[in-house]
Amino acid sequence: MLGNFSYCNPTKLHFGEESLNYLNEELPLYGNRVLLTYGGGSIKKSGLYDQVIDILKANGKEIFEVPGVMPNPTVEKLYEGCAIARENNVDLILAVGGGSVVDYAKAVSVSAWSDEDPWEKYYLRMEDPDNRIIPVGSVLTMVGTGSEMNGGSVITNHESKQKIGHVFGEEVFPKFSILNPRLTFSIPRYQMVAGIFDIMSHILEQYFSGVDDNTSDYLSEGLMRSLVHSSRIAIANPEDYEARSNIMWTAAWALNTLIAKGKSTDWMVHMIGQSIGAYTDATHGMTLSAISLAYYRHIMPFGLPKFVRFAKTVWDVDATGKSDEAIASEGLARMEAWMREIGLVMNITELGVTDDMIDGIADGSFVMEGGYKALDRDEVVEVLTASR
Ligand code: NZQ
Ligand code: ZN
DSSP: OOOOOOOOOOOEEEESTTGGGGHHHHGGGSOSEEEEEEOSSHHHHHTHHHHHHHHHHHTTOEEEEEOOOOSSOBHHHHHHHHHHHHHTTOSEEEEEESHHHHHHHHHHHHHTTOSSOHIIIIIISOOOOOSOOOOEEEEEOSOSSOGGGSOEEEEEETTTTEEEEEEOOGGGSOSEEEEOGGGGTTSOHHHHHHHHHHHHHHHHHHHSSOOSOOHHHHHHHHHHHHHHHHHHHHHHOTTOHHHHHHHHHHHHHHTSSGGGTTSOOOOHHHHHHHHHHHHHOOOHHHHHHHHHHHHHHHHGGGGHHHHHHHHHHTTOOOOTTOOHHHHHHHHHHHHHHHHHHHTOOOOSGGGTOOGGGHHHHHHTSOOOOSSSSOOOHHHHHHHHHHTO
């Protein structure tokens, strides 16, 4: 049975090769002072920076900038952006980049006018914003996180070795996001593949939970089939527009709250993955791929019917004459083969995790209880150890 829920996704999407033009429709809806945030230089290299600046100027905007938002944005960088946003009383934050830049823009949007320390308020105490929120818009250049259409914002504190995501409410979702698949052609292969697995992981985290017949799970299966199909085409030819556009669209639906509706969700792979990220600063999607098989093999006995369904519907496993355990294991084996085929990192050692970090990573992994098995600390250590 579907649980009770309310559903609203307020982000307006503009999708396709011409979508950047829609900035001209969006910008007049906000005041004149725009804070442009972006990463370490990819948008300058691609020419996107110049295009966006031209559109901002044509719309009469006064432009302030926070460049250099790093992958896995840090709390120090957040403070820097807050000061610039507040001093200049900006009316809109325009994030041009990947999930890190969009997450960062959301963090600044709720923090700039907060009189309390935002790390403590939002990331340690998980409070909701009760101050002015600056609207955010995005032009997405890297696909995976779903940040373009959700309220998630992940910030890393290297000093305390914590990487924490706050899932904010609708008032913090981007007001609009511009999704042009062509802008993703220049993503380095490592990042593209990490993003593809990030999408897969978002779906798995919402799929492997609950026992009831649920439309959300059918949606998830369709998204996973599309992703696996398109990923193979994109690996062979990263400039295949159809495949890249399908992947971009799947990413948005994988984490915009839709497929979690009416059911419980797991999120343990993300909790452990984020803790690995806090210790290593590794690429997010690779922290997930490195531990997923050990995790899912660990919880498979506790959710066996769903793993059987996954094997049959997502991986076309022929069930004839096989036990449920055999079918479920074959499904995970096929997922493993796909993961190796597209070139994911398959162990945490490759990400820089050393044995002396395992206890700290386990301690930093929040335990979520919505999946088939609430792990205790020893089990988190077991999953990490099996992922070396
Ligand atoms: O900084 P630049 O120079 O732009 O380079 C970036 C960066 O090095 C590069 N890149 C992005 N677009 C490119 C490009 N290079 C060439 N051409 C392009 N078109 O790619 C690198 C990675 O970018 P980043 O934004 O860090 O990647 P991603 O989109 O995977 O974002 C990762 C962050 O999002 C968080 C992660 O934890 C991590 O901090 N997440 C956010 C979520 C959310 N908001 O709901 C959920 C996710 O589970 C995730 O936790
Ligand atoms: Zn993720």
